[in-house]
Amino acid sequence: MEEILKKVFSGDRRTVARAITMVENRDPRRYRMLAGLRSKASHALVVGITGSPGAGKSALVDRLTTEYRRKGLTVGIIAVDPSSPFTGGALLGDRIRMQQHATDPGVFIRSMGTRGSLGGLSRAAGEAAQILAAGGKDIILIETVGVGQSEMEIMKIADTTVVVLTPGAGDSIQTIKAGIMEIADVFALNKADLPGARRMAREVRVMVETNCHGAPWCPPVIETVTINGQGVTELVQAIENHCQYLTESGKLEEQRRQRVLDELSETIISLFGEWLGRQGQQQGLLTSAAKQIASGQVDLYGAAMAVLQEIFAGGLKEEGYSFSGQEAFKK
Amino acid sequence: MEEILKKVFSGDRRTVARAITMVENRDPRRYRMLAGLRSKASHALVVGITGSPGAGKSALVDRLTTEYRRKGLTVGIIAVDPSSPFTGGALLGDRIRMQQHATDPGVFIRSMGTRGSLGGLSRAAGEAAQILAAGGKDIILIETVGVGQSEMEIMKIADTTVVVLTPGAGDSIQTIKAGIMEIADVFALNKADLPGARRMAREVRVMVETNCHGAPWCPPVIETVTINGQGVTELVQAIENHCQYLTESGKLEEQRRQRVLDELSETIISLFGEWLGRQGQQQGLLTSAAKQIASGQVDLYGAAMAVLQEIFAGGLKEEGYSFSGQEAFKK
Numbered sequence: 126m127e128e129i130l131k132k133v134f135s136g137d138r139r140t141v142a143r144a145i146t147m148v149e150n151r152d153p154r155r156y157r158m159l160a161g162l163r164s165k166a167s168h169a170l171v172v173g174i175t176g177s178p179g180a181g182k183s184a185l186v187d188r189l190t191t192e193y194r195r196k197g198l199t200v201g202i203i204a205v206d207p208s209s210p211f212t213g214g215a216l217l218g219d220r221i222r223m224q225q226h227a228t229d230p231g232v233f234i235r236s237m238g239t240r241g242s243l244g245g246l247s248r249a250a251g252e253a254a255q256i257l258a259a260g261g262k263d264i265i266l267i268e269t270v271g272v273g274q275s276e277m278e279i280m281k282i283a284d285t286t287v288v289v290l291t292p293g294a295g296d297s298i299q300t301i302k303a304g305i306m307e308i309a310d311v312f313a314l315n316k317a318d319l320p321g322a323r324r325m326a327r328e329v330r331v332m333v334e335t336n337c338h339g340a341p342w343c344p345p346v347i348e349t350v351t352i353n354g355q356g357v358t359e360l361v362q363a364i365e366n367h368c369q370y371l372t373e374s375g376k377l378e379e380q381r382r383q384r385v386l387d388e389l390s391e392t393i394i395s396l397f398g399e400w401l402g403r404q405g406q407q408q409g410l411l412t413s414a415a416k417q418i419a420s421g422q423v424d425l426y427g428a429a430m431a432v433l434q435e436i437f438a439g440g441l442k443e444e445g446y447s448f449s450g451q452e453a454f455k456k
Numbered sequence: 457m458e459e460i461l462k463k464v465f466s467g468d469r470r471t472v473a474r475a476i477t478m479v480e481n482r483d484p485r486r487y488r489m490l491a492g493l494r495s496k497a498s499h500a501l502v503v504g505i506t507g508s509p510g511a512g513k514s515a516l517v518d519r520l521t522t523e524y525r526r527k528g529l530t531v532g533i534i535a536v537d538p539s540s541p542f543t544g545g546a547l548l549g550d551r552i553r554m555q556q557h558a559t560d561p562g563v564f565i566r567s568m569g570t571r572g573s574l575g576g577l578s579r580a581a582g583e584a585a586q587i588l589a590a591g592g593k594d595i596i597l598i599e600t601v602g603v604g605q606s607e608m609e610i611m612k613i614a615d616t617t618v619v620v621l622t623p624g625a626g627d628s629i630q631t632i633k634a635g636i637m638e639i640a641d642v643f644a645l646n647k648a649d650l651p652g653a654r655r656m657a658r659e660v661r662v663m664v665e666t667n668c669h670g671a672p673w674c675p676p677v678i679e680t681v682t683i684n685g686q687g688v689t690e691l692v693q694a695i696e697n698h699c700q701y702l703t704e705s706g707k708l709e710e711q712r713r714q715r716v717l718d719e720l721s722e723t724i725i726s727l728f729g730e731w732l733g734r735q736g737q738q739q740g741l742l743t744s745a746a747k748q749i750a751s752g753q754v755d756l757y758g759a760a761m762a763v764l765q766e767i768f769a770g771g772l773k774e775e776g777y778s779f780s781g782q783e784a785f786k787k
Binding site: 156157159385386401402412416425429437 | 727
């Protein structure tokens with residue numbers, strides 16, 4: 126493990142790739158690895174890029190990468206497709222488009238698809254971002270294929286979220302979902318050379334301003350054209366501004382603290398669920414409670430409360446549960 | 457509450473409808489109501505009807521209802537659409553087709569759509585089935601719109617699951633998903649008058665027999681034609697045979713026991729999750745553990761284990777947690 130950590134820190138591409146495969150496969154050894162990587166992963170900014178299919182997200186990611194490289198920053202790219210069960214080679218098209226960066230040692234590109242649950246995917250993508258950050262990448266770009274519920278879930282791991290819109294393509298003001306407004310830190314109005322772009326930009330700005338009067342951060346609307354790179358410098362600047370706002374307001378730290386807290390809670394709940402599942406396999410509190418529910422003696426809620434109180438009062442006693450880090454929490 | 461229970465038991469339609477609305481809205485009072493209904497809900501058989509859109513499920517449900525009524529049995533119908541956010545009037549088309557039963561006091565029809573989570577929907581449908589059973593219905597038919605993951609989830613609440621197939625319509629043997637094979641207790645090959653039906657019936661039978669050699673129950677394949685009612689008597693017979701198999705083998709009781717156990721576990725886990733969420737809002741064990749994860753001192757898994765052990769050893773102490781039924785589980 127020491128060896129893996131050292132190689133990730135040195136930015137060894139093969140080890141970084143293997144480490145990401147480890148989190149993708151939900152390998153239990155990832156916990157120790159990720160703890161080892163934490164200290165060197167906090168400097169990087171994680172930027173999420175989301176928007177309807179065909180909005181030109183990949184081309185924009187390509188342009189952003191070129192711009193960041195020009196500024197001397199290294200870039201990690203994670204392309205996430207929640208609708209695809211494939212991994213590694215999932216978004217072949219994007220990788221081909223990205224070929225100009227493929228041989229650049231300052232850029233690392235990885236595609237991820239669903240393997241198991243969706244919750245697992247957004248978690249794995251977040252962990253992959255940590256690995257890339259620990260491997261020395263300054264900017265981590267996380268691109269999703271669409272703007273569904275799944276993509277919004279994935280965007281929770283980003284520090285800054287860019288929502289890509291296009292004129293025409295169904296992205297009229299009316300169809301922009303409420304949820305999108307909430308997650309957008311920056312709007313990129315892509316294909317700004319198309320007819321109707323100007324009007325749409327105006328409309329989006331009005332909508333944004335109506336939404337955020339008095340708020341400490343108001344999402345800017347940047348018009349971009351990927352074929353000639355127009356507006357990309359401004360987009361990078363807007364992302365930097367948001368990053369500065371996050372840092373100065375203490376929100377960056379707060380968001381990241383909340384994310385760790387959420388991960389911890391999820392892990393505790395899933396461990397508890399596994400334990401409970403094993404209890405249901407054998408005669409005991411749970412099965413006797415179930416019997417009383419079935420006969421109508423107690424209601425489900427009351428029984429659940431009773432079992433929970435019994436378990437907590439009695440302590441978690443089960444063979445095979447031992448834990449080395451327990452001493453860490455003695456107050 | 458006593459009043460509601462009495463009226464449900466007497467089969468009062470308005471009260472039954474209101475009781476279902478209560479579970480649909482996840483009203484907390486439903487727990488007590490459902491406990492009160494349990495004792496009179498176990499006699500009914502819950503039959504799930506699933507299959508691709510356009511397979512003729514609604515027409516088949518209509519035919520089955522007529523057949524059950526002819527036999528002197530009362531029928532409750534729950535049409536579930538996981539893709540629709542509407543409730544009550546969601547499946548208007550089906551209700552129109554069902555009009556011949558609408559004025560029959562021995563038939564109760566209700567549509568349900570998603571409100572909140574999917575897990576919530578399948579739970580609500582199961583509870584609605586209990587209410588209809590307590591209201592005196594002998595057979596509860598649960599119909600879904602398709603055969604996706606959501607529909608399979610809903611089928612878990614059925615005692616007997618009928619999978620409806622049609623020749624042509626993409627339902628070739630190759631496209632029948634593995635999951636479908638696992639949940640099917642009876643196959644209805646509908647539109648059996650269409651060309652290719654015979655061959656398809658043969659193929660499905662071969663597939664079924666390959667799958668279930670030695671198993672105590674082998675799903676029969678019944679050819680049905682809804683326009684003239686052909687095969688419907690045989691389908692009802694097949695469902696009855698499966699019910700008899702379930703009862704005699706003790707599987708009916710086992711399935712229902714397992715379902716109560718699952719509901720209990722889910723409720724306990726969600727109560728625990730809510731409690732944990734409140735802990736994260738204040739300084740304490742959870743936040744200090746999160747800090748140590750963030751700094752890389754402990755890994756996520758280890759910290760989760762430690763917190764879980766601490767909580768369990770200390771007992772569940774929180775203001776506002778009192779529970780009346782607790783005495784029920786003292787051994």
